[in-house]
Amino acid sequence: MTGRLLRQVLEKFFKSSVVPDARVQVCLPNGEYYDIKGIQLMENKLIGVRESHRLVITITPETWRMGKVLKKI
Numbered sequence: 001m002t003g004r005l006l007r008q009v010l011e012k013f014f015k016s017s018v019v020p021d022a023r024v025q026v027c028l029p030n031g032e033y034y035d036i037k038g039i040q041l042m043e044n045k046l047i048g049v050r051e052s053h054r055l056v057i058t059i060t061p062e063t064w065r066m067g068k069v070l071k072k073i
Contacts, residue, residue, distance in 0.1 A: 037058045
């Protein structure tokens with residue numbers, strides 16, 4: 001996913017009034033949920049690399065467990 005695509009997705013999400021206060025998490029393939037701790041922009045070495053920069057999302061285990069998901073909106 002590129003930063004441009006991430007921006008498009010986030011813009012669509014923010015059309016909903018509930019999104020600004022929604023908790024942001026990452027779901028791993030094994031079904032575990034993690035909270036996002038931070039996002040950093042990092043620069044790559046340019047030798048043999050197509051992208052010059054990357055967005056790195058740092059995660060941390062859930063601080064408190066949420067209830068079951070009712071539905072996907």
